[in-house]
Amino acid sequence: MRAPYASDPGHSRGRITPEDESAWRPAFQRDRDRIIHSSAFRRLKHKTQVFVAHEGDFYRTRLTHSIEVAQVARTLARVLGLDTELAEAVALAHDLGHPPFGHVGEDALERLMAPHGGFDHNAQAVRIVTRLERHYAEFDGLNLTWETLEGIAKHNGPVAVAPWALEDYTAVQDLELHTHAGPEAQAAAVADDIAYNHHDLHDGLRAGLFVEADLMELPVVGPALREVDARWPGLEAPRRRHEALRRVFGAMVEDVIATARARLDTAAPQSVAEVRALDHPVVAFSPGMVADLAQIRDFLFHRMYRAPQVMEMRARARVVVEGLFATYVARPELLPPEWRPAAACDATARARVVCDYVSGMTDRFAIEDHARLTA
Structure with missing residues (x-):
């Protein structure tokens, strides 16, 4: 049953280029489908989550992460009476703007783009789905609904200072960056946290960066291990x-559901507009779970994200991204033909074109292209 504060595809604010809507697919389902069929979504298969994508088939990539986030977002939305297809669309699109090599690639581009308006992966995702995907005859991008674009832009909360890519688009269509997103986008945001907290523990164990004994004193994780040991003594390690x-995973999901229900009961919103107008998100972890997850993230920071082999990968990745950016800014004639006309302009515009090109690369392509240019 749809809650009164859920987004309604039948009353969407629409698409920037008017289209006849599908007779059998609601507007948000159509958004989700266009995201799945986009080139940027396919490229997530070869983009890093924590480990470089080609270092092992087992580890999560941006694609598998996004699918996991979508599963959690859909569950949360269904339980809370929200639009499941909008939650899923935002979840599937939330990482489209990530450059190669995950956060190290983003950090490098943020530094390089500082004189030219900066770089932010959420803003870049909006740029991808509104400008850089060029497949349709009538428009650039995917022509998504306002609600999906809003969710991609600000699922992590209001945007105080818009990066240039987001500012560029909002000059054309106001996404009301000063407010919280609708509840479906909030569900996608917390689903992202649930997914990466779960799978980073799993990938770290798989990589041998720590063992289960190291986790026994952590909140949530330690009690889960003890519960399993009590029920199945001597259970084989995997x-x-x-x-x-x-x-x-279940503890995080249940915490969000309980917290969201309590917040919604207190606020009693009667429309999605009332959810946006609140000074806090309604779909969130409880304060206790936030504190517990902070301890888990601190553990992962020291034992996984700053592990020597991960840091070595990060250093190599930084060299690749910085080298590609510098080469293409200095010699735009080396860009593929379809990118060259846009690069034949002033320094900031050229840097932005190069940023668009480099940030769209997969890990593998970036490594190969850097080797080719520096051979």
Whole structure:
């Protein structure tokens, strides 16, 4: 049953280029489908989550992460009476703007683009779905609904200072960056947190960066391991790990559902506009879970994200991204033919074109292209 504060595809604010809507697919489902069929979504298969995408088939990539986020977002939306297809669309699109090599690539481009308006992966995702995907006859981008674009732009909360890519688009269509997003986008944002907290623990264990014994004193994780040990003493290691981490996953989901229900009961919004107008998100972790997850993230920061082999990868990735950017800014004639006309302009415009090109690369392509240019 749809809640009164849920987004309604039948009353969407529409698309910037008017289209006849599908007779059998609601507007937000059509958004989701266009995202799935986009080139940028396919490229997520070869983009880093934490480990470089080609270092092992087991580890999460941006694509598998996005699918996991969409599954959680859909569950949260269904339980809370929200539009599941809008939540799923935002979840599937939320990482489209990530450059190669994950956060190290983003950090590098943020530094390089500082004189030219900066770089932010959420803003870049909006740029991709409104400008850079060029497949349709009538428009650039995917011509998504206002609600999906709003969710991509500000699922993490109001945007105080818009990066240039977002500012560029909002000059054409106001996404009301000063407010919270609708509840479906909020569900996608917290689903992102749930997914990466779960799978970073799993990938770190798989990579041998730590073992289960190291996790026994962590909140949520330690109790989950002890519960599994009490129920299945001597369970073989892979099953023990899986059973414990699925309980961690479940604990996070249940915490969000309970917290969201309590906040919605208190606020009693009667429309999605009333949700946006609140000074806090309604779909969120409880304060207790936030504190517990902070301890888990601190552990992962020291034992995983700053592990020597991960830091070595980060250093190599930084060299690749910085080298590609510098080369193409200095010699735009080396860009593919379809990118060259846009690069034949002033320094800032050229840097932005190069940023668009480099940020769209997969890990593998970036490594190969850098090797080719520096051979």
